[in-house]
Amino acid sequence: MRDSHQENDKRKQKDVEKYKVWTLAESNELQKLMVDAATHEWRDSNGLLSKTTIERKILPALNDCQRTYPQCRSRLKWFKQRYNNFPQLIRHSSGCG
Incomplete structure (x- = not known):
């Protein structure tokens, strides 16, 4: 029983090590590249x-x-979710702020 818990812990640790958080600079660079890709068709x-x-x-x-x-x-996909939230926010805005 203990061995299975240790194996699960090792797997979880490996999965966490694979994930790398996007920094603001990296996100901004990706956005710029996406705009360039659209303009260059x-x-x-x-x-x-x-x-x-x-x-x-x-x-x-x-x-x-x-x-x-x-x-x-x-x-x-994360960018797309954030982009889709803005029209919904503006649509449901009453103008009172």
């Missing part, structure tokens, strides 16, 4: 950035941050 026919585009053009610019594609994708 690096998007595919669906209007989305493909995995190869992100790996070849955006991640090398973030190379000093040592980020991977899944980490970048996760941060882009």
Whole structure:
């Protein structure tokens, strides 16, 4: 029984070690790169950035941050959630502040 608890603790510790928190500077740099990607029309026919585009053009610019594609994708989802909150906030604003 004790061995299984130790194994679970080791797995949790390894998962925590894999996670790297995004700093404000890294987030800002990723945002700038996303804007550049949109202005340079690096998007595919669906209007989305493909995995190869992100790996070849955006991640090398973030190379000093040592980020991977899944980490970048996760941060882009985070940006999207924050962006979607603003129209909802403005829509439900009564003007009183």
